[in-house]
Amino acid sequence: MNKLEMLKQLSENSPTDPTILFSLAIAYKYEQMHVDALQVLKKAQLHADLELSNLIQKEINAIDEDFAETEEDEQIEESGIRLINSDNTIKFNDHKKSESQTIDFSQVGGLDELKHIISMKIIKPFQAPELFSKFMKKTGGGLLLYGPPGCGKTFIAKATAGQCDAHFRSVKISDIIDPYYGVAERNVADVFSTARAKKPCILFFDEIDALGYNRSKISANNVRNIVDSLLLEIEGVDTNTDKLLIIGATNMPWDVDPAFRRPGRFDKSIFVQPPDQEARKVIFKLKIQDRPVGILDYDQLVRETNFFSGADIEYVVEQASETVLNLIFETGNENLVITQDVLMDTIKNTKPSTIEWLRTISTYLRYANQTGFYDDVDKYLSRHKGLI
Ligand SMILES: Nc1ncnc2c1ncn2[C@@H]1O[C@H](COP(=O)(O)OP(=O)(O)OP(=O)(O)O)[C@@H](O)[C@H]1O
Numbered sequence: 001m002n003k004l005e006m007l008k009q010l011s012e013n014s015p016t017d018p019t020i021l022f023s024l025a026i027a028y029k030y031e032q033m034h035v036d037a038l039q040v041l042k043k044a045q046l047h048a049d050l051e052l053s054n055l056i057q058k059e060i061n062a063i064d065e066d067f068a069e070t071e072e073d074e075q076i077e078e079s080g081i082r083l084i085n086s087d088n089t090i091k092f093n094d095h096k097k098s099e100s101q102t103i104d105f106s107q108v109g110g111l112d113e114l115k116h117i118i119s120m121k122i123i124k125p126f127q128a129p130e131l132f133s134k135f136m137k138k139t140g141g142g143l144l145l146y147g148p149p150g151c152g153k154t155f156i157a158k159a160t161a162g163q164c165d166a167h168f169r170s171v172k173i174s175d176i177i178d179p180y181y182g183v184a185e186r187n188v189a190d191v192f193s194t195a196r197a198k199k200p201c202i203l204f205f206d207e208i209d210a211l212g213y214n215r216s217k218i219s220a221n222n223v224r225n226i227v228d229s230l231l232l233e234i235e236g237v238d239t240n241t242d243k244l245l246i247i248g249a250t251n252m253p254w255d256v257d258p259a260f261r262r263p264g265r266f267d268k269s270i271f272v273q274p275p276d277q278e279a280r281k282v283i284f285k286l287k288i289q290d291r292p293v294g295i296l297d298y299d300q301l302v303r304e305t306n307f308f309s310g311a312d313i314e315y316v317v318e319q320a321s322e323t324v325l326n327l328i329f330e331t332g333n334e335n336l337v338i339t340q341d342v343l344m345d346t347i348k349n350t351k352p353s354t355i356e357w358l359r360t361i362s363t364y365l366r367y368a369n370q371t372g373f374y375d376d377v378d379k380y381l382s383r384h385k386g387l388i
C-alpha cells in the first residue's frame, strides 16, 4: 500500500480528524491531484483548530495560485501559437510575471554599487554566458542582501528580474517551514522545480533569518533538514543551464545560519544601507513624478530626511497627497497641488524607521564583527557617528 492509499484508508476510518485529512491533502498535492487536494483541505478546515486552519489556508492559497499561473501560461501559449514566423517556425510569446515587468533599475533610487554588483554577478552572466565561460569565470551562487527595513532589498530583487526580463518568484521562508515531517523539504524541492520550469527566473528568498539556528519555531532537527535541503538545491543550481538566479534577504543578518554564507551558497553578502542624500533626492523625484506638485526644493527635502528609508519617503509622499486631497474636498478647489510646505510638515511628523535597526546593529557590532562580515555597516556607522 502506498502512502496515499494508506492515508485514504485512515481518513475513511476517521473522517473528521483534521490532521489525517491534512496529510491526505498534501499527499494528493504531491501526486499533482490538485482538485482532490483542495476538496480534502476544505473538509479538514471544518474540523481544524485555529493554528491548523491557518496552515490549511496557506495550502489552499498556494494551490489556487498555482492554478492561476497554469491558466495564465496556457492562455499565453495559446496566443503564442498564433504567431508564426516567416520561416514557418512557431514563436511563443515571452511571458513574464506582470509584477517584475513593471519595475527595473531605473525605478530604484541610489544603490549604484549594488546595481553594479548585481549586473556583474547576475545579469551579465545570464545574458552572455559564452563570454563568462571563455574567461573561465565562475557563475552561480547567491547574493544575500541585508539591512534595515524599507531600504529596497525586495524592491531591487524585483527590479533585477525586470532588468533581465526574467520571472520573479518570491518565497518567504515562513511559508516553506512546516511542522509536519518531510513537508518542508518537499516545499523546498517544489520551489526549485517550479522556478526551473519558469526559466529564466529570479528566485528570491525573503526572511532567510527565519531558518536561523537560534530562533527556530520548530525542532532543531527539522530546521537542520530544511537548511540542508535548501543548501543542496542552491549548490545544485547551474546558472547557465538552469537560468535560475538566487537572491536572499534579511533584516536580521545576525540570525542567519552561517552555513548559508559559504562558497557556492549565498557567497556574497551586501549591506543595503539607508539612502544617502543623492539617493533620497532620486527617490523623492521617483515617488513624486506624475503627481500634481508646485515648485519644490528637493535639497531641503533631502536635508531634512536623514536616515529615512525609501519606504519612509514613499510614505511621506503618500501622506502629503492625502493631505492635499482632503483639502481639495474641504475647499472644492481642484487646482490645489502638493507643495513644499505640505511635504515639510509631513516630514516633521514622520520618524525615520531605520534608526532602531542601526542602533541594534551597532550594539551587536561591539562584540560580533570578528570575521569582518559587517565591515560595511561599521564604515556606515562611523560616517554617521553621533547621529544615531
Ligand atoms: N532605493 C529605492 N528606490 C525606490 N524606492 C524604494 C527604494 N527603497 C525602498 N523603496 C520603496 O519602499 C518600498 C519598500 O521597500 P522594500 O520592500 O524593498 O524594503 P525591504 O528592504 O525589502 O524591507 P524589509 O526588510 O522590511 O523587507 C518599496 O516598495 C519601494 O516603493
Ligand SMILES: [Mg+2]
Pocket (backbone or CB within 6 Å): 153, 154, 155, 206, 249
Ligand atoms: Mg523585503
